[in-house]
Amino acid sequence: MSIIEIKDVKKNFHNLEVLKGVSFNVEKGEVVSIIGPSGGGKSTLLRCLNCLETYDSGSIKVIGEDLKEIKDMNSFRQKVGMVFQQFNLFANMNVLNNCIFAQTKALKRNKDEAKKIALENLQKVGMEKFINAYPNTLSGGQKQRVAIARAISMNPEILLFDEPTSALDPEMVEEVLNVIRSLVNKGLTMIIVSHEIDFVRDISDKIIFMDDGIVAESGSPKEIFTNPKNERTKVFLRKVIRN
Amino acid sequence: MINCFKMFSMDSRLLEIFLNSFTRILIPGLLVTIPLTIVAFFLAMIIAVVVAIIRFANIKILKDICRFYVWIIRGTPLLVQLFFAYYGLPKLGITWTSPFICAVLVFAFNEGAYASETIRGSLNSVSEGQIEAGYCVGMSYLQIMWRIVLPQALRAAFPSLMNGLIGMVKDTSLASNITVTEMFFVTRTIVTTTYEPLLLYLEVALIYLLFSSILSKVQTVIEKKLNAQVGK
Amino acid sequence: MSLNKCLEIFLKYWPSFLLGIKTTLFVSLIGTIIGLLIGLLVGGLRAINVDDNSSKLKKFLKKIFNLISTLYIEIFRGTPMMVQAVFIYYLVYTNIIPWDKVVAAIFVISINTGAYMSEIVRSGIQAVDVGQKEASRALGVSNIDTMLHVILPQAIKNAFPAIGNEFIVNIKDSSVLMIISITELMFQSNSIAGTTYRFSETYFVTACIYLLMTSIASFILHKIEKSLSHTTTSLPQSDTNFSSISLAKEENS
Numbered sequence: 001m002s003i004i005e006i007k008d009v010k011k012n013f014h015n016l017e018v019l020k021g022v023s024f025n026v027e028k029g030e031v032v033s034i035i036g037p038s039g040g041g042k043s044t045l046l047r048c049l050n051c052l053e054t055y056d057s058g059s060i061k062v063i064g065e066d067l068k069e070i071k072d073m074n075s076f077r078q079k080v081g082m083v084f085q086q087f088n089l090f091a092n093m094n095v096l097n098n099c100i101f102a103q104t105k106a107l108k109r110n111k112d113e114a115k116k117i118a119l120e121n122l123q124k125v126g127m128e129k130f131i132n133a134y135p136n137t138l139s140g141g142q143k144q145r146v147a148i149a150r151a152i153s154m155n156p157e158i159l160l161f162d163e164p165t166s167a168l169d170p171e172m173v174e175e176v177l178n179v180i181r182s183l184v185n186k187g188l189t190m191i192i193v194s195h196e197i198d199f200v201r202d203i204s205d206k207i208i209f210m211d212d213g214i215v216a217e218s219g220s221p222k223e224i225f226t227n228p229k230n231e232r233t234k235v236f237l238r239k240v241i242r243n
Numbered sequence: 244m245i246n247c248f249k250m251f252s253m254d255s256r257l258l259e260i261f262l263n264s265f266t267r268i269l270i271p272g273l274l275v276t277i278p279l280t281i282v283a284f285f286l287a288m289i290i291a292v293v294v295a296i297i298r299f300a301n302i303k304i305l306k307d308i309c310r311f312y313v314w315i316i317r318g319t320p321l322l323v324q325l326f327f328a329y330y331g332l333p334k335l336g337i338t339w340t341s342p343f344i345c346a347v348l349v350f351a352f353n354e355g356a357y358a359s360e361t362i363r364g365s366l367n368s369v370s371e372g373q374i375e376a377g378y379c380v381g382m383s384y385l386q387i388m389w390r391i392v393l394p395q396a397l398r399a400a401f402p403s404l405m406n407g408l409i410g411m412v413k414d415t416s417l418a419s420n421i422t423v424t425e426m427f428f429v430t431r432t433i434v435t436t437t438y439e440p441l442l443l444y445l446e447v448a449l450i451y452l453l454f455s456s457i458l459s460k461v462q463t464v465i466e467k468k469l470n471a472q473v474g475k
Numbered sequence: 476m477s478l479n480k481c482l483e484i485f486l487k488y489w490p491s492f493l494l495g496i497k498t499t500l501f502v503s504l505i506g507t508i509i510g511l512l513i514g515l516l517v518g519g520l521r522a523i524n525v526d527d528n529s530s531k532l533k534k535f536l537k538k539i540f541n542l543i544s545t546l547y548i549e550i551f552r553g554t555p556m557m558v559q560a561v562f563i564y565y566l567v568y569t570n571i572i573p574w575d576k577v578v579a580a581i582f583v584i585s586i587n588t589g590a591y592m593s594e595i596v597r598s599g600i601q602a603v604d605v606g607q608k609e610a611s612r613a614l615g616v617s618n619i620d621t622m623l624h625v626i627l628p629q630a631i632k633n634a635f636p637a638i639g640n641e642f643i644v645n646i647k648d649s650s651v652l653m654i655i656s657i658t659e660l661m662f663q664s665n666s667i668a669g670t671t672y673r674f675s676e677t678y679f680v681t682a683c684i685y686l687l688m689t690s691i692a693s694f695i696l697h698k699i700e701k702s703l704s705h706t707t708t709s710l711p712q713s714d715t716n717f718s719s720i721s722l723a724k725e726e727n728s
Contacts, residue, residue, distance in 0.1 A: 052609055052612070052613060073615075074615040074616070074617055075615060076615070077613055078614070078615035079615075080613075081613070082610070084606060086606050087606075088604075088606035088607050088609060088610035089607075090607055090611070090625050091607065091629055092628045092632070102616050105620045106614060106615040106616045106617070106620075151614075154614060154615070314690075315682075315686065317689075318689040319647065319682045319685045319689070320647040320648065320650040320651075322651060323650060323661065323681050323682050326664075326668075326674075326678050326681075327678035327679065327681075327682060330668065330675075331674045331675030331676075331678045331679065334674055334675040409553075413554065413555040414555065416557050416558060417557065417651065427555070427557065440561065440565045441562065441566055444558055444561050444562040447558055448550075448554045448558045448559070448562060451554045451555060452549075452553040455553040455554075456549070459553075
């Protein structure tokens with residue numbers, strides 16, 4: 001059984017159809033990247049996976065649970081981490097407390113254990129020196145690294161990345177990508193929406209190309225990048241690779 | 244608690260008092276409260292614009308006087324200002340021909356101070372570039388102020404100024420303390436003859452509510468129009 | 476009017492003035508605090524959005540609450556506090572319990588401030604960016620914990636200037652409570668002016684005392700505001716050195 005099963009998912013925003021029947025599966029431990037032009041429904045789909053958005057029809061099963069029938073939303077979301085484009089760090093908490101807060105409130109870990117886990121993960125992302133800093137004193141890249149530490153401190157089974165480098169200055173993109181790279185091969189299932197074409201080619205097991213609310217093409221990075229079959233994929237890749 | 248319900252269950256006497264006093268309260272509302280508010284608010288706007296421009300343009304000495312004025316007014320209760328003006332000033336040789344005029348002036352100077360701060364804030368929000376652009380096409384400082392900066396500032400300040408107006412309608416009730424025969428004064432007089440304070444205070448509260456609700460409705464309508472004009 | 480006469484009156488009647496100052500400060504401080512609590516409750520509940528997948532009962536309750544709270548806010552913001560004071564005082568006094576005037580005054584000023592605070596708190600909450608709420612929800616933190624630990628602390632910090640301003644407004648506006656003859660500063664001044672017949676001097680002293688109280692209060696609030704702002708002022712900083720400097724500052728403070 002796949003860890004994520006998406007079947008014919010459709011969604012309208014008012015009169016705009018953003019998802020027009022999307023289907024694909026993700027296996028446990030896979031790294032899947034979703035690419036495609038802006039406005040193609042990538043982020044919306046990703047946000048559906050942890051119920052930040054609802055969908056109109058079709059079905060999504062995540063870790064064996066049908067999203068329309070979830071009883072305990074909080075304990076479900078604890079298993080599905082998310083890293084946002086705008087970081088969304090808690091502005092009223094320092095770096096350490098950003099990583100501890102949800103562990104103690106949602107997972108009910110005790111404070112010492114939560115602190116230990118937070119410190120371990122902050123070390124992984126190279127932010128252990130900044131534990132007392134408040135988010136507004138950090139650069140974008142630093143904020144995003146803390147946000148990743150915050151997400152993995154919950155020991156999620158799935159980690160969703162919603163354009164994690166789109167809001168960053170160019171010189172900070174690499175430090176964040178390196179952190180994401182270091183998470184691969186840890187058995188963590190990751191779904192990444194990104195415009196960093198070289199990066200996703202390197203790390204992904206599977207690429208999903210979404211355009212205009214449908215999955216136009218999917219396959220291994222090699223298939224997609226060296227031999228795209230769909231006309232729209234070709235056009236898109238030509239544009240981004242030329243840049 | 245049972246008494247409480249008894250009070251509101253209208254027997255014919257209470258109903259009669261309610262209906263009789265309704266016009267007795269509403270008429271001073273229309274003839275005193277509203278004119279008092281309108282005249283005082285109009286004067287307040289003139290004071291506010293002048294004070295705001297003096298402080299915005301950084302005119303020496305005058306600027307400090309204006310700052311002092313705003314500080315005094317905003318730091319003391321309106322009620323103290325009314326009492327000082329009505330009971331205190333005559334001892335200093337300034338006599339009032341009627342409490343109404345005294346109230347108008349106190350309200351005007353009071354609201355003028357608050358509104359000047361609002362307008363000053365919106366003057367600052369008009370971009371510097373527009374003033375420079377005005378100079379570049381050969382306009383004088385006063386022309387730029389009058390034709391470019393002030394219209395935009397007043398539009399930005401409109402919601403706060405309107406709130407000031409609504410606040411003033413309520414504050415006119417304080418003038419009852421210096422014997423201005425506005426709504427609350429008349430209500431208190433009726434209370435002393437009928438001994439029905441609850442009914443009458445409720446009634447006057449409803450009329451105040453009516454006035455302020457109408458004004459906030461007007462405010463919303465005008466704001467929508469203003470926003471439509473600038474295409475927000 | 477001479478300053479000498481003013482001083483004379485102040486020196487002769489200072490115990491009366493002092494009682495007035497005490498009552499005024501007591502009533503306005505307690506009124507502001509209770510008003511803030513009312514505001515947190517009402518404003519907090521008003522800021523909660525019911526989304527499409529909430530139950531029918533939740534939507535219904537929210538509608539009822541919105542209706543009642545809107546009425547409360549509009550009525551107390553739309554009528555003069557002086558009228559509220561006499562009405563509420565007599566209502567309780569004649570129908571429920573002959574209550575203490577100071578209690579009545581605190582009740583009136585609290586419920587009046589609460590109406591204003593509700594709107595202040597609500598807009599403070601709405602100013603906190605939605606992303607943080609989403610992040611908290613995405614981490615599986617409950618709605619209540621998100622509200623208490625993420626949203627409200629920031630909302631209160633955002634709204635602090637407006638909340639503090641309510642206190643200053645209350646110092647001044649509590650003067651209208653003289654109508655139910657509690658011994659606040661305005662009432663005391665009227666009695667003094669009534670006995671001395673020195674209206675201009677007495678009210679001048681009164682004005683000075685109010686001015687002193689509001690100026691000191693605004694000075695203190697300004698200080699608190701400044702000390703609060705260290706985590707909210709967003710300085711765009713991209714270089715690491717700068718960050719470690721401000722980090723050091725954090726640790727010292």
